[in-house]
Every structure is written in C-alpha cells, then in structure tokens.
Amino acid sequence: MQENEISFFSRRTLLKGGLASAVSASMFTLPNKAFALNLINQGFENGVRELVPYPQKYPLLRITTRPVHLETPFSYFDQSLITPNKAVFVRYHHANHPLNIDENAHILSIKGNVSRPLKLSMEELKKRFNQVSFNVVLQCAGNGRALSSPRVPGAQLGNGSMACFTVTGVRLADVLKAAGVGANAKQIKYRGTDEPALPVTPAFIRSLDIKKALSDDVLIVWAMNGAPLPMLNGFPIRLVVPGYFAPYWMKHLSEIEVINHEFDGWFAKEAYMVPDTVDNGIAPGTETKNKTPLRELKVRSFITNIETGNKIKLKNGELTIRGIAFDSGSGIRTVDFSADGGKNWTPANLGKSIGNYAFRPWSITLRNLKKGSIALMARATANSGETQPIIQPWNPGGYARNVIEVVNITLTS
C-alpha cells in the first residue's frame, strides 16, 4: 500500500469507530483478518457495521455481504473532492455478479429497433467513437435511508452511498446513432452481465426514455479517475446517466435494446418508485396511491469536516467548516449556513466548480463563538432554484433523502 493511500483514510475514519479499539496506521500492513475487528456505529438503531477491505477497495462499511453492498465511511468525503476509486461505494441487486471478466471477451450488443444491430468489442467501442471525460456525482437512490423517520425496510444506509469522480467513455447517443435508431423508438432497455441467483428471479434490467438516451451527457464509460473501472463498480464498462440516481448506471453493461413501448419489467415498474406527489412524500406509515419512477438527484449539501458528537476546542472563538454540495446538473448557486439551528443563515464561500454534475466545495469561518452546544446546518440552492427542505418528506422506500442535515457539536474553551 502506498504512503498517500494510508494518509487518505487513516486520518479520522478508523479512529472514530464506535466499538473499535484504537487503531494505528500500522494496522494497514496486517493481513485482512485484522480488519474484521473494525466496527463503526452508524448512529442509528441496529447500525453497527463492519469495516471490511474488499478487492480494489479501501475498508468500506459492509451493508450486505451477498450480493455485495458497501458504503463509504462519511469522513472519507473530507479527504478530497474527487472520491478515489478505492473509496467508491458498491451496490448490487443480485448475487451472481461477475468476479472474473476478460475485457477481450466482453461484448456490448445494440439491438431491437435499430437499422444496424451492433456487437461491439471494448476495443471497437474505444476506437470508433469520440472520447468524452467529465466529473460526475453518483448517488444511490437509498442514500440516507436508515435516517428515515419512521425507519423503513431496505438496505440500511447512512449518507455515504455517494461519490464524485471523473468518467471517461463515449456518448451513448453516438453508439445508438451508429446503430440507427428506428422511427418509433420509445425507450432503451438495458442490462449488464450480473444475474440473479435463481433464474426465475427478475433480472436487473432497467430502461431509459429514448430522448434521455440520445442526450449529450449520457455515456458508456470504461474509466473512473483515469483508471479502469474496479470490478465491483462495473468493469469493463458501465452506463453513466449524469444527474440521475445510480440504478440507471448499469454495471458490466452488455446489452442495449431499443424498444417501441415502455418496458414493464419488475425493476422498471416496481423498483425505485416514489409517491407521485410534489415532494415525493406521503404521511409516514401510509400506502402510496400513485407512484412515479425516481430519476433526478435532489439538491443536497453536507458538512464534511465535523460530525455530530464532536467536541471541539475553540481557538480565538473561531471555527472553519467545510463541505460539499451537488444537484442534478444545474450547478450550485449558493450554500447558506446556520450555526443556530436554522434561525439565521449566512452565505458560505463556494469553492471552484469542477463541473455542474460534480461535488461543489464550500467553506465558512464562524467567529465570536462561545462554548456550549450548537447545531450546524448547511442548505444548498441550485441554479434551477431547487433548495433543501427543513423537514424530510417520508416515502416508504426511504429514497432521495435531501433534508438539511443537522450536525450537533459541543464547543469547549
């Protein structure tokens, strides 16, 4: 392990583990077995998770073992604006996901309502079309689900199932145009090489409206941060739908079918649905009457250098807070900050933008602080005008959390 990798995740993450005993940087040279002892308390009931090193990954929170589901410990987001590949979260739907792929043998088929069906090798894909590269946020639809009140069933995630990285690939539109999309095309229906454990279980097949599929920013990518996709993030290629939640970003992409109707498979019609209300919320505990597919990310912001429960010694009555914000692609207009539980708000300083689909850094220095407990809140507003709610609308899937998060800390002198 390289020196810079050690410093990346050893700074705070492991030391704050609820049940973990003190861990020193020397731990990282020990065999994997030692990591099994590392536990982090996620801060919700039944929320103690193991920190486990997976192949091509730093130790991540194990949400489920089979299929693999791993969350990024939240303090990693304070280390760098771009999430290293080794820190990016992992989520599969079915247990038979590939663990062994030869890029030379992988084929992407484009079929259905097209005039020239294609079977593209990875070499052809890379050579035949123009390459594009930009920064994007990937976020799980259920990011923050375990913070739902009342709690809901499903993978119990804190807020670490998100990442921001540079993708490199080709435009899906260019590939579809090469295949020649038919006149009545309505959607693409697409899948990867992962399979359910039992053949009778619905496979993870998703769909995207043709207009979106032909838009400029939807990509088929083979690289994250300039390196091949890690196996658990979709090697050798995955679909990237900037501004849309992760279930659209198919891993191990192998087949795209252009269809003239709306796909009605289980993972298109039953999964990742939210109440069709203005804020996608309904009265807690009630049933959804009308549902709609969850697509676009909602605007969010996070404080990254301080966590609830921290005790901080004041220096000259000052405290610098930093964090990140993102939305579905209009870009961040402002981040406002409150140090009194939401009564008064002050604009934070926005850092340099690395793209409208990416994390936007921000910071603020609070002055004339006195010792005692304070509630810190950050509220992002996007260029679209969208802002974060003060109360989280409840939905039965625990999807698309974007409430103004509160960080409660104690200041000491």
Add this chain to the structure above:
Amino acid sequence: MRTLFFALLTLLCTSPALAQEIKLPAETVMYPANSNPGYVTALQKCLICHSADYALYQPNLSKEAWNKITEKMRLSFKAPITQEEASQVAAYLFETQHPKK
C-alpha cells in the same frame, strides 16, 4: 521510419486489454438459531439468494412489515417457498428482533 512511427502510434493508442479477477471476503453474519420452524427455512431457502445480514441489519419491524417482506420475496423475487413458509420466516425474523423474555 514511417512504418516504425505508425507501429509506435498503434502501440500507444491501444491500451492493453485487461482481465480482472477478484475474490470476495467470507460471510460472517449467520441467522441465529431458535426453535421457530422459520429458522430452518431461512437457512435452506433465504440463503440461496442473499446473506443473512440482509435481514439481520433491518430496523425493528412489525410482524406485518416482515410478512410484507417475505411475501415480496416469494411473489416478486420468486423465492422457492410456500405462503406458509414465508409467514414462518416472517415470524422467525420478528422473534429474532423481539426475543420472548
């Protein structure tokens, strides 16, 4: 010279194709034993498709909520269990979360 140039260019433009293989860490969480018949079904059937942490990491859920989940497994995901087995698994998981004192 020209040939050499193009040979080099081809070499530079063609990143070597990759084969990746990974090995996953072992499962560590197991369904706790109790006398409920649902325990055996959980071991024999639920573990076909997913590890035990899928169920054991859930928040406290009502009997009805567990029933809804096991019925979803049976009907939507085609778990090879009868309705009776599904309800026994739901009862087992509820009892695991709320042990009788």
